[in-house]
Amino acid sequence: MSIIVALKNINKGFKDGSTFHQVLDDVSLSLHQGQTVALTGPSGSGKSTLLNIIAGFEHLDSGQLLLPSATNTLASIHLDDTSPWQDQHWSRFRRQSLGVVFQQFNLLTPLNVKDNISFSLSLNQQAWSPWCDDLCEQLGIVELLSRPVETLSGGQQQRVAIARALAHKPQLLLADEPTGNLDEQAGMQVMALLTDLAKQSNTCILMVTHSDQCAAFMQTRWHLQQGHIIETHVHASA
Numbered sequence: 001m002s003i004i005v006a007l008k009n010i011n012k013g014f015k016d017g018s019t020f021h022q023v024l025d026d027v028s029l030s031l032h033q034g035q036t037v038a039l040t041g042p043s044g045s046g047k048s049t050l051l052n053i054i055a056g057f058e059h060l061d062s063g064q065l066l067l068p069s070a071t072n073t074l075a076s077i078h079l080d081d082t083s084p085w086q087d088q089h090w091s092r093f094r095r096q097s098l099g100v101v102f103q104q105f106n107l108l109t110p111l112n113v114k115d116n117i118s119f120s121l122s123l124n125q126q127a128w129s130p131w132c133d134d135l136c137e138q139l140g141i142v143e144l145l146s147r148p149v150e151t152l153s154g155g156q157q158q159r160v161a162i163a164r165a166l167a168h169k170p171q172l173l174l175a176d177e178p179t180g181n182l183d184e185q186a187g188m189q190v191m192a193l194l195t196d197l198a199k200q201s202n203t204c205i206l207m208v209t210h211s212d213q214c215a216a217f218m219q220t221r222w223h224l225q226q227g228h229i230i231e232t233h234v235h236a237s238a
C-alpha cells in the first residue's frame, strides 16, 4: 500500500512563560493507504498537536511533512514536501484528501443533514453519489436527511459528521475522540461503522482516543509520550 503521509524528524514545541515545552521530539512516521491507527498517550502529550500538524493547522519547528500532491491519479500517489505550501495548497489538500471528525461535530447548524453533506461535497465540485446513499443507509440517517442538524441527538449528529467526513472518499481521516460524547454502547457502534466504512473507501484513519476499547478497532497503536511515539500492533486483522 502506498504511503500517503510521511513525517521526517519532526520537532514541535510551545513556549510556556520563560520555558520551552518540547511536544514532538524528532518524530518520524508514515501512514499508508487504508491503514488504521489509534493515537494514544497521556493528556497534554501532543496528540491533538500531531493531528493539527498533519492537517496544516500548526506549523513545524523543524523536520519535513510530506502529503499527497495535486497530481495524484488513482494508480499512483505522489507526495509533496509541504514546506513551501501556501494557503491554496493546504485548502486543496483538505478538500480533496482529508476528512475530519472531531468531538465537537462542527456541523453547519442552519442547514439540514443532506445540505451539510452536500455542502462539503460541493467544496470539491462533487455531487451526491450512490456512495453517499450507501453511507447514509449504513449510518442509519436516511430518515434524518431533511432534519435541521441542531434538532438531532449527539449520537445522530456524530453519524452525520462521519457521513460528511467520508462523502468524498478522502485518503485520510483524522478523528479526535470521535466517540467522546457518546455512551459506551453507542460509541462502540459508531467505531464499528466508522472502521467498516473507511475500509470500503480505502480511507486511512488516524484517531486520537483515550479508550482502549476504541483503540482495539484500529490495526496499529501509536503511543505518544515525552515527545516520542512507540508503535504497537493491536490487531493484525482489525
Ligand SMILES: Nc1ncnc2c1ncn2[C@@H]1O[C@H](COP(=O)(O)OP(=O)(O)OP(=O)(O)O)[C@@H](O)[C@H]1O
Pocket (backbone or CB within 6 Å): 014, 015, 021, 023, 041, 042, 043, 044, 045, 046, 047, 048, 049, 050
Ligand atoms: N497553541 C498552543 N500554545 C501553547 N501551548 C500549546 C498550544 N497547543 C498545545 N499546547 C501545549 O502542548 C501540549 C500538547 O497539547 P495537545 O493538545 O496536543 O495534547 P493532547 O495529547 O491532545 O492532550 P489531551 O489528551 O488532554 O487533549 C500541552 O502541554 C499544551 O498545553
